[in-house]
Every structure is written in C-alpha cells, then in structure tokens.
Amino acid sequence: MTAPATSPAAARPPETTTPATRPGRSRRARAENRDGWLMVSPTVIVVLVVIVIPVLWNVLLAFQKLSFLQIRKASLAGPYTLSNIERVILAPGFWQSIGTTLIYSAGSTIGSIAVGLVAALALRDAFRGRAVVRALMLLPYVAPVVAVAFVWQMMLNTQYGVVNAMGTRLLGWDQPIDFLGREPYALMTVIAFEIWRYFPFAFMFIMARLIAVPREMDEAALIDGATPLQHFRHILFPQLLSVIALLSVMRFIMTFNKFDDVYLLTGGNAGTDIAAVRVYDYLTGRFDAGGAAAQALVLSLVMAVFLVIYIKFMANRTEEV
Amino acid sequence: MSRYAVEVKTFRVLKWVTIAFFLFITVFPFYYMLMLSFTPISELLRNPWRIWPDLSTLTVDTYASVLRSRDEGGQGFAGFMRNSALVALVTVFITLLVSILGAYAVARLTFTGRRQVNALFLAVYLFPAIVLAIPLVILFSKIGLYQSLAGLMLVYVAQTVPVSIYMLRNYFETIPDSLEEAAALDGASRGQTLTKVVLPLAMPSIMSTALYVFMIAWNEFLFALLFLAAKPGLWTVSLGLSQLSNGIEVPKTILMAGSVLLTVPIIVLYGIAERALTEGLTAGADKG
Structure with missing residues (x-):
C-alpha cells in the first residue's frame, strides 16, 4: 500500500469519494488515519510545546522589555518595542562577535569534516583490530562535554599542563603559551577542540557511505592503473560528495548556535565571544531577558542568511555539473 | 620509480602513521584524565610533564573527597x-x-x-x-x-x-x-x-x-x-x-x-x- 494510492481517500470525507462497492477499504483507511494521528500525537504535542512555540515566542520576546528577575510577569500583550534589537546591535563588540561566530563555525565545520574524511579513508580497508580502533575514535564525540572541556583545560594549563610542559622542555618554547587566555590562541584552541569533538561524527557518516561504495569500482580503477590519489579524486570523492554536503549544513547549523564548548573552555573571553555565549551573558549577567531574546533572534537570522547563500551556491554548482 | 609505485608506497606508510595519530589524539586525553584523577595535586605541580603514573604517590582521596556529601566536607x-x-x-x-x-x-x-x-x-x-x-x-x-x-x-x-x-x-x-x-x-x-x-x-x-x-x-x-x-x-x-x-x-x-x-x-x-x-x-x- 503506497501513500498516493490511499491518501486521497483519507483526506476527503469518505461518503462522497468512496465508491459503494468498496466500503471495507474506506473504513480501513479511516481507521488507519485515526490510529496514525493517535500514535504521533504525543510526539507532536511535546515538540509543539517545548520547541515550536518557544521558538515563535522568542520572536515576540525580542521586542519586549523584560528583566530576568520579572520573567513570570511576561505577557503576550506587549508593550512591544525595537529597543532590544537596537541595544543588542549597537552594543560594543556585536559585529566582532558575529565575525568570531562565523570563523568558529566555518573553521570547526570544515576542519571536522576534513579530519573525519582522512580518518575514514585510513580505516577503509579492513585490518586486524579495525573495529576497536573505530570504536575508540568515537570517544571524543560520545564523552560528556564538561569532562572533556576540563581535561583540555588541564592539558593546556600554563603552570602544570602537559602540553606546555612538553613544549618548554622538548620543543624549546621560551615560555608557556596561554592557549585559552590569549588572543588569537584562544579562538584557535576552541576551534581545535570542536574539530576534535566532532571529527568522529563526520567520520561515522563518511565511513558508512564509504563502505557502501561497490568494490567493483575499485577494481576497475586498479585495472586502469589509477594511483591512490587519482582513485580518490575520481572514484571515491564523487561518491562522498552528497554526504559531505549534508554534513556541512548540519555541522554548520549546530556549531553556529553552540554554547557549551566555548562557555566551558574560555567563558567567551580572549577573542572567543561567540553569539550564543552573548545570549547567556545578557540573560544571567545583565538580567536582560529581552536583550537575550533579541540576540538569539539576530543569531538565527544571520544563520538563516548563510544557509540560504550556501544552498543557492550548492544548487548552482550541481546545475553546472 | 613510477608515480604509481611512489604513491602506493607512500600511502601504505602514511596510513599507519595516520591511524596511530588518531588513536593517540582520541585516547590520550582520557588516559590523562584517569591518571590525574589518582594523582595528588602537589605531585602534579612538582612534575607536570610526567605522563606515566608514579605508583608510590597514587591516591584515591580525590574520589573520596568528590563523592562525600557536602555535610561531610565533600563535593556531593x-x-x-x-x-x-x-x-x-x-x-x-x-x-x-x-x-x-x-x-x-x-x-x-x-x-x-x-x-x-x-x-x-x-x-x-x-x-x-x-x-x-x-x-x-x-x-x-x-x-x-x-x-x-x-x-x-x-x-x-x-x-x-x-x-x-x-x-x-x-x-x-x-x-x-x-x-x-x-x-x-x-x-x-x-x-x-x-x-x-x-x-x-x-x-x-x-x-x-x-x-x-x-x-x-x-x-x-x-x-x-x-x-x-x-x-x-x-x-x-x-x-x-x-x-x-x-x-x-x-x-x-x-x-x-x-x-x-x-x-x-x-x-x-x-x-x-x-x-x-x-x-x-x-x-x-x-x-x-
């Protein structure tokens, strides 16, 4: 039973559409329609209440004057004002923060996909212990962010961190590097952290696609005398393009709004003042709930603009090809 | 050697180097976390570059302190x-x-x-x-x-x-x-x-x-x-x-x-x- 065959019957009142000769089918279709809705309704309700309504409400809040201390008094009735948006956009460091967010998201997205691709290629051919290596490589992705952020802080500490200890002892650094407390190191470090945490995610998806590439294609390339690089460029890479494009969008959206990683590593200091951390600072630092909502709204809009550009760009490219 | 032979040889070596590198970067932070969790802070300050645990100074006091409830002076x-x-x-x-x-x-x-x-x-x-x-x-x-x-x-x-x-x-x-x-x-x-x-x-x-x-x-x-x-x-x-x-x-x-x-x-x-x-x-x- 396919969707197009049955959905018209389900969509219209059965009395008028169903021929009298097939009453059984219409009753079945109606029962199925009812059961379907009954079964998805808990999900739909949860998603509407906890996600869709709050997202829409955030738009209204961005135009209301509201202190975090009086949030219970928030009402849909207004009054509405543009002052939040104005305050947020004119605040010192706003544009710089958008720029930082972009560098952070683009760097992390591109980096994690590139590193994940290399890892997947290295693990493509089976070898003894591959399953174990594969499982271990996903550790950064599954581990709790708070725990791994603190280990990185420990490793990079200027006084007792192993990285600086090794750097000064073995690599001849004049002095320890404050990886999380100084520009421009801090931004580079949070991007590196993000790549480290999410390359396993890209690896997992690219690997799944890579394993599905038919082996006959490899053999054909081998017979034609293709070198490993040619083989990758002309055989494997085209096969992986769609999953890489999908990963790019997903990772970009996720990183653009990410809060935990930067908040835990640097607190948004030393040139890592990304937009999501600003939202939090407006809320808990200045008790400015309206400003926080406005900042969140601006963040979503900027992201939407970039997504549209990206999709347009990709659509043009596929037309050319 | 032909380009083909060079590439095949290079990538055969590179592959294992890459795998070793990935294993190191994914596993080491967790190992480091585990090792430090059994190390007294004074030891770490004295010897920050050590990456092997010193059996003579290992301690489980860190765990006792973190698990004890607030009332008993722990972290709960x-x-x-x-x-x-x-x-x-x-x-x-x-x-x-x-x-x-x-x-x-x-x-x-x-x-x-x-x-x-x-x-x-x-x-x-x-x-x-x-x-x-x-x-x-x-x-x-x-x-x-x-x-x-x-x-x-x-x-x-x-x-x-x-x-x-x-x-x-x-x-x-x-x-x-x-x-x-x-x-x-x-x-x-x-x-x-x-x-x-x-x-x-x-x-x-x-x-x-x-x-x-x-x-x-x-x-x-x-x-x-x-x-x-x-x-x-x-x-x-x-x-x-x-x-x-x-x-x-x-x-x-x-x-x-x-x-x-x-x-x-x-x-x-x-x-x-x-x-x-x-x-x-x-x-x-x-x-x-």
Whole structure:
C-alpha cells in the first residue's frame, strides 16, 4: 500500500469519494488515519510545546522589555518595542562577535569534516583490530562535554599542563603559551577542540557511505592503473560528495548556535565571544531577558542568511555539473 | 620509480602513521584524565610533564573527597550521580514510549499530514537550543517546572524524540510488511501486532536508541545550567562539575576525579552497544 494510492481517500470525507462497492477499504483507511494521528500525537504535542512555540515566542520576546528577575510577569500583550534589537546591535563588540561566530563555525565545520574524511579513508580497508580502533575514535564525540572541556583545560594549563610542559622542555618554547587566555590562541584552541569533538561524527557518516561504495569500482580503477590519489579524486570523492554536503549544513547549523564548548573552555573571553555565549551573558549577567531574546533572534537570522547563500551556491554548482 | 609505485608506497606508510595519530589524539586525553584523577595535586605541580603514573604517590582521596556529601566536607557527587541517573533513565523511558509510537505510525500507517509531521521532526532537529532557552525559562517558571528535574526531563524528551523517531523508523522499514499482515490476518489488533511482532524484532534498534537518548540526557549541560544553577540539591553531574570548577580552593585533580565519574557510565554503555549505535545513527547515510 503506497501513500498516493490511499491518501486521497483519507483526506476527503469518505461518503462522497468512496465508491459503494468498496466500503471495507474506506473504513480501513479511516481507521488507519485515526490510529496514525493517535500514535504521533504525543510526539507532536511535546515538540509543539517545548520547541515550536518557544521558538515563535522568542520572536515576540525580542521586542519586549523584560528583566530576568520579572520573567513570570511576561505577557503576550506587549508593550512591544525595537529597543532590544537596537541595544543588542549597537552594543560594543556585536559585529566582532558575529565575525568570531562565523570563523568558529566555518573553521570547526570544515576542519571536522576534513579530519573525519582522512580518518575514514585510513580505516577503509579492513585490518586486524579495525573495529576497536573505530570504536575508540568515537570517544571524543560520545564523552560528556564538561569532562572533556576540563581535561583540555588541564592539558593546556600554563603552570602544570602537559602540553606546555612538553613544549618548554622538548620543543624549546621560551615560555608557556596561554592557549585559552590569549588572543588569537584562544579562538584557535576552541576551534581545535570542536574539530576534535566532532571529527568522529563526520567520520561515522563518511565511513558508512564509504563502505557502501561497490568494490567493483575499485577494481576497475586498479585495472586502469589509477594511483591512490587519482582513485580518490575520481572514484571515491564523487561518491562522498552528497554526504559531505549534508554534513556541512548540519555541522554548520549546530556549531553556529553552540554554547557549551566555548562557555566551558574560555567563558567567551580572549577573542572567543561567540553569539550564543552573548545570549547567556545578557540573560544571567545583565538580567536582560529581552536583550537575550533579541540576540538569539539576530543569531538565527544571520544563520538563516548563510544557509540560504550556501544552498543557492550548492544548487548552482550541481546545475553546472 | 613510477608515480604509481611512489604513491602506493607512500600511502601504505602514511596510513599507519595516520591511524596511530588518531588513536593517540582520541585516547590520550582520557588516559590523562584517569591518571590525574589518582594523582595528588602537589605531585602534579612538582612534575607536570610526567605522563606515566608514579605508583608510590597514587591516591584515591580525590574520589573520596568528590563523592562525600557536602555535610561531610565533600563535593556531593554521589547525589549528583543519583540526579543524573534519574533524569537520564526517565528521559529514556518517556522518549522510547513516545517515539516508538510515532516512528511506527510514520513508517507504516498512511494518515493525512504524514509528510508534514515528518518535516516537522526534521526541522526540530535543527532548531538551536540557545533560541529555546529564554522562552522555556519563562514558560516553565509560569507552569512551575522551572528549577525542577521534571522540567529538565521534558526538555530532554523534546530534544531526543526527533532523532529517536528517525533511528527507529529506519529500522521499522526494514521489517517485512508480510509479518504484520500475517498477524493481522490472524486477528491481531494494531496494538497486539506492535507489541508482539514489531517490538521484539526491533529490539536492537530500540536498545541503540535508548543508548543515544541516555547519552544526550546524561551529558547535557546548557539546560541543566539554566534551570538548576540555583538549586544545588538538584544538580546533575555535568552541572555539579562545572560549578565545582568555579569554586575556589578545589584542587584540580579532584576535578579530574569528578570528570572520570561523569565519563565512566557513558563509556561503559558505549562499550556495550557501540556497533548498534553507529549503525542506528548512520542508517540511510550509505544510500548516497
């Protein structure tokens, strides 16, 4: 039973559409329609209440004057004002923060996909212990962010961190590097952290696609005398393009709004003042709930603009090809 | 040598170098965490470059101190772990209940608006948590769920349901229709077919979905911070650990013991079901 065959019957009142000769089918279709809705309704309700309504409400809040201390008094009735948006956009460091967010998201997205691709290629051919290596490589992705952020802080500490200890002892650094407390190191470090945490995610998806590439294609390339690089460029890479494009969008959206990683590593200091951390600072630092909502709204809009550009760009490219 | 031979040889070596490098960068931080969690802070300050544990100075005081309750001068992690476990398990239970029904409906039943519902779930996956933060704090403080574990569970259910439905739906679609049709011919109701035929067959997928949900709920930080920061009695492990790091005079190696306690349950579960989890998450990705 396919969707197009049955959905018209389900969509219209059965009395008028169903021929009298097939009453059984219409009753079945109606029962199925009812059961379907009954079964998805808990999900739909949860998603509407906890996600869709709050997202829409955030738009209204961005135009209301509201202190975090009086949030219970928030009402849909207004009054509405543009002052939040104005305050947020004119605040010192706003544009710089958008720029930082972009560098952070683009760097992390591109980096994690590139590193994940290399890892997947290295693990493509089976070898003894591959399953174990594969499982271990996903550790950064599954581990709790708070725990791994603190280990990185420990490793990079200027006084007792192993990285600086090794750097000064073995690599001849004049002095320890404050990886999380100084520009421009801090931004580079949070991007590196993000790549480290999410390359396993890209690896997992690219690997799944890579394993599905038919082996006959490899053999054909081998017979034609293709070198490993040619083989990758002309055989494997085209096969992986769609999953890489999908990963790019997903990772970009996720990183653009990410809060935990930067908040835990640097607190948004030393040139890592990304937009999501600003939202939090407006809320808990200045008790400015309206400003926080406005900042969140601006963040979503900027992201939407970039997504549209990206999709347009990709659509043009596929037309050319 | 021809270009072909050079490339083949180079990549044969490079491949093993790459694998070794990846193993090192993924495993070393966890090893370092574990080692430091057994090291007294004075030892670390004296010898920061040591990467092998010194057996003569190993200690478990860090763990004792982090686990003891606040009243006994510890950091109260035993309590945080109870909170986290409760939140994660309830979230897993509710999410599975809700998403098994939803995934079955989306996979098998034809109903008006099925495509729209599907699109809604996908969209939800992409809605950023930070945009939800402020309205949810307001909404929940109006209905009494702010600063409660129940409120946190509700948010986690909403955040995990879309991916759970995606994982389960993919699996349901691989179960042959004929089995269910046979059950229906034998007079089984839709509910009976689901519980007696589909669920037992889908157990692997249900387990990997459960693991995914548990991981998200156990690891989550932002909403725990927003909802519970002012209620130390309700802190989850992630939140407790982050608050601990703000505390003055807490030795950093105690922080590492806390990190190990936060990480171990996840690694154990992941170790049990790694294969099922990756296959569940990437189902569909191999279609290109």
